[in-house]
Ligand SMILES: Nc1ncnc2c1ncn2[C@@H]1O[C@H](COP(=O)(O)OP(=O)(O)OP(=O)(O)O)[C@@H](O)[C@H]1O
């Protein structure tokens with residue numbers, strides 16, 4: 001099963017300011033702000049939803065096709081992803097813009113001042129899926145993740161017209177997209193991924209009821225944070241899968257993406273929805289235990305052992321027959 005993951009590819013630059021923003025801002029002079037915060041820590045992390053999901057799938061032994069737009073500065077990031085099994089040959093390289101970048105400074109009270117530079121991501125709307133499908137033979141599923149909104153609509157429309165099954169994963173972009181566009185992203189999706197808060201937003205913005213959404217998608221996958229995941233299909237009882245126990249929490253950034261990586265990998269192996277949810281949960285737990293969305297190591301032996309401990313030996317045996325984790 002060949003899966004393409006479309007969406008954002010970005011780097012995060014995270015800085016810490018050892019003071020309070022509020023002490024630097026002068027209420028009477030807000031019309032002439034000119035401030036520079038001397039920060040004492042900078043962490044640069046690889047991110048972007050499509051890159052995070054592809055990385056996770058690569059770590060489990062698949063070779064997902066990453067689809068998105070970046071700048072010429074992508075070379076190092078590309079070799080990192082390729083080393084982890086990701087097919088980057090369909091990533092569009094902009095000649096003029098840099099790769100999207102998230103710049104965020106946090107003060108000692110956890111207030112944040114951040115900017116997101118879209119950069120090359122705006123060119124994702126120029127990407128056509130057809131040549132990608134031809135290059136790899138065929139595409140069995142296209143995930144449409146958060147991206148330039150025009151690109152999300154284009155990929156969805158193209159998948160629908162060409163009869164390629166697609167997974168809708170609009171997450172962060174739900175906030176800014178109007179209901180009419182969200183309906184276009186969701187209608188006819190083979191899978192709809194969101195967290196429970198985002199599902200509420202989808203219901204509110206599309207005007208479709210819970211039932212109506214189930215009428216329009218094949219499988220609805222709703223992550224519930226520390227409560228695990230719920231999987232719904234029309235006319236079937238809900239499937240609830242409890243989270244995989246974690247060995248400590250470091251940082252939740254990227255848990256949602258890692259869940260999708262695990263879920264889609266088990267799907268590609270032909271396993272049941274229950275197994276998909278279990279593999280998704282355990283992959284997400286790995287991210288939770290590290291700082292950053294791509295800092296975890298998936299070791300085959302430990303992964304299978306932890307799966308057995310969380311979900312039983314039968315689950316572990318089924319997954320072991322397919323998983324080819326990047327690390328032993
Ligand atoms: N505290 C936790 N303990 C165990 N597993 C967790 C915990 N929080 C999240 N998870 C796992 O991660 C999955 C996704 O989490 P969540 O619903 O918070 O995603 P999200 O809100 O999209 O996150 P983000 O967008 O920040 O990556 C859950 O279904 C679960 O498997």
Ligand SMILES: [Mg+2]
Nearest residue numbers: 171195256257
């Ligand atoms: Mg999310």
